[in-house]
Amino acid sequence: MSRLTRTLGALAGAAVLVAGTATLASAAPTGSVGDGSPTAPVAAVPVAKASSSMTTLASPPAACRPYVESAYAQSCYEYDGDDQWIRDLNANGWQAVxxxxxxxxxxxxxxxxxxxxGWxxxxxxxxxxxxxxxxxYELKDGVTRNWTVFSPYFHASTGTRC
Incomplete structure (x- = not known):
């Protein structure tokens, strides 16, 4: 699948966001700074089913690896498309990032x-x-807590260890 096709698919999926989750969407990933300081995170977008009804996934795509996990979050990286998947495990008012x-x-x-x-x-x-x-880390009202250590590095193109 070409990057253009994936981009168009992602845009189409974002277009079907329901009103209650519309504030989660971001036009482009902008939470990026050079020194590693957190900025406002890009919100993960719920995944749409082929029927165009909004849903979240019980598990990420099979090609999503490697998993990283903490007591409050799980994430994996889908190297075909450079997609980052995340799931908050605690509905405690703190956003997992x-x-x-x-x-x-x-x-x-x-x-x-x-x-x-969900994912x-x-x-x-x-x-x-x-x-x-x-x-x-967890984020609430501009406050961060519960930072974990970094995982090892993984190849962006294959998902294998660097």
Missing amino acids: VHVQTNYGKNRYCGALPAAQ GECTYDHREDGCVRFRF
Whole structure:
């Protein structure tokens, strides 16, 4: 599947957001700074079924790896399309965020769906010759807590260890 096809599909999926979740969508992943400081995370977008009704996934796509997990969140990386998947495990008012860092200086932040509503997706475009790693934190009203350590680096193009 071409990157243009995936992009158009992602845009079509975002267009079917219901009013209650419309504030979750972001036009493009902008939660990125060079020094690793968190900015407002890009909100994960619920995934639409072929019937155009809104849904979340019980599990991410089979090609999504590697998993990273904490007591409050799970995330995986789908290297075919550079999609980051995240799931908040606690409906406690704190948003789970995955910090995605590249070995070439990019920092991106993907925020989970609120209230532990299932798997959500953030789309990125990583360099094919680069590597990515992941860590979590929780966010509420501009306050962060429960930072985890970074995972090992994984190839952006294959999902295998760098």
